[in-house]
Amino acid sequence: MDEYATDFIRNVVLVGHGGSGKTSLVEAMLHVTGATTRLGRVDDGSTIADFEDEERNRQMSISTAMVACVYEDYKINLLDTPGFTDFVGEVKSALQVADAAIIVVDAVAGIEVGTELVWDYCNEHNLPRFIVINKMDRDNANYSRALSSVQQLASDKKLIPVALPWGEKSDFKGIIGMLTQKARPGSGGETEDIPEDYENTVTIARTELEEAAAEGDDELLMRYLDGETLSPDEIEHGFKQAVLSGSCAPVLVASATESIGIVPLLLGITRYLPSPTENLYAGSDKDADTDTVQAQDSGPQGIFAFKTTADPFVGKLTYLKVMSGILESDTRIQNHTRKTEERIGTLHVMRGKEQIPVKLLHSGDLGTIAKLSNTATGDSLGDKNNPLYFRAAVYPGSLYAVAVRPRTQADSTKMGPTLTRLSEEDPTLSWRNEPSTKQTILEGMGDQHIDIALKRAEQKFGTSLDISTPKVPYRESITGSGDSQYRHKKQSGGAGQFGEVHMHIEPLTSANMDSDGDENFCFKNKVFGGAISANFMPAIEKGIRNVLTDGAVAGFPMEKIFVAITDGKEHPVDSKPIAFEIAAREAFKLAVSNASPVLLEPIMLIDITVPESNMGDVMSDLNSRRARVQGMDSISGKSVVTAEVPLAEVQRYVTDLRSITQGRGVFSLKYLRHEHVPSHLAQTVIDEAKSDSKDE
């Protein structure tokens, strides 16, 4: 592919509710610009952007696809994001490198939950944006209803129609362009005069556009208010300023599947959305982002890795943006984040899965490099002697966890490496071994997200995994003190065993804790007069520690225990370490049963944001989950609840909150501490744990 200079590059992210037509719009833009000879369709799995097997099977986007599209002298890097909330990580990565957004809205449904979410994300990134009202060809399409629904969302922006619909529903034949004052039938490459019956509507919309343009530039505003007519160039200039400042958002209409209104959209992108130079990126020469960096070829080289994919056949692919300076094929650059050198082979620009080689990427451009061994998503790279650091995206914490098990022996050796590869690709996916329940835990954003991760494990890495609800990582402790003694004796036939241990246990507190000791366990030898030789103490401690890991009540690890060995007996021949280890183990279990044992459960801090109208339902649901509400607040029309809630009650909250709020609610979870399980619930947990351990 040709090289494109910074002024001729546009980085545009397509966002919106799932199913609004983002992928189909990208497909139409590729087709209209001649990049493809055939218009692919989401419904038969033939689009450029949804190229993964799982995307084709489900007929929806799962990952962000990068699609380079050339229109006139411009290269438009389209980032086609998934709409479903489980894949929010993919949206967050794309927003990091986009200079502008296209918000796609369904002409039948108007704004939906997904539209509201991405609108807020675009606000966080201050992205200039277009609204595209798509599916204008559908039976129930209603332009003015859809437009006014967007206006409710965009309370701080003036929505300025720049392409009005020409016809609606099955009669949708093209658009009427406000800047050129021409009608554009079909995809919009040709122009003709505006039909007479549209003249009134056009006059009103034209005045709105002129006003918005004048307000974008002080000098234009003076002249406009003096009654002067602005030239088309002046309108274009003033309007672009208004779009960049965020005071206006242009509205266009389209039918992606019928390829209507596509050229006006491409024109709009090149005319009214910023080139990378017109944006300032947060970056700095220190390890923080106190400064800004501008995309200029003459500037210091600064590269940001925003996405990584791993594929056993293609290998590792790093998606990057040249934030400043240029990047050439076959060079070496430094990874500043990891302090290692990386060799750049051939650079590519992407069109879905197709890799198109390029010699050079100019400032602001997006591309990929294969086989960067040490580079991960979020890393900053570039000139060793003049490092620039860029801030990595903040991904939301996980909301949903499953326990995974290998299906067969062969899968068991592949499980760890497969989960690691998948988590490298996807910053919202992570895995770990939970020692207290001896389970492998995979965490992500929701059940679909996990489901797709498992499919990828199978298809890409040939690893089959089964899942279940994770066991709650309970712990055990004591609330009182207890004493015990135990004699272990085996003196019939062969070598004998003898050991007797007396002990006192109590809860470990700051009062009986060694100042520099373990915060969970303190072991003291308080035996007088040599009843047990000191050299048996390590065996005694070991016997107790084994119970600490395996639990005395229901098989969970124990915490906050103080043990003093008070007395005992030994035999001159038969006493050996193993005998004392066994005696100590049994004595400790007895002491625990005398010391009012308790079960502890993890308590989470939950932060829930929902529309005010859902607040009642959310609160009564929280009550049924043993939650303790800590605070309530109202932030920009939404209700925010903070509560403490046992993990056992919120393992599937992501699905439950979605159904209570029709997907409008969001939440985050954070571990706080372990607390006593109420006694009326403890017995059930103990019984279940015992029956689980029998099954194993």
Ligand SMILES: Nc1nc2c(ncn2[C@@H]2O[C@H](COP(=O)(O)OP(=O)(O)O)[C@@H](O)[C@H]2O)c(=O)[nH]1
């Ligand atoms: N009638 C009609 N259907 C469309 C249009 N755009 C997309 N679709 C259909 O809507 C569904 C979702 O489209 P898709 O591009 O996958 O939406 P995305 O989730 O936003 O990427 C698919 O069945 C498309 O064929 C359109 O302009 N008109």
Ligand SMILES: [Mg+2]
């Ligand atoms: Mg899509």
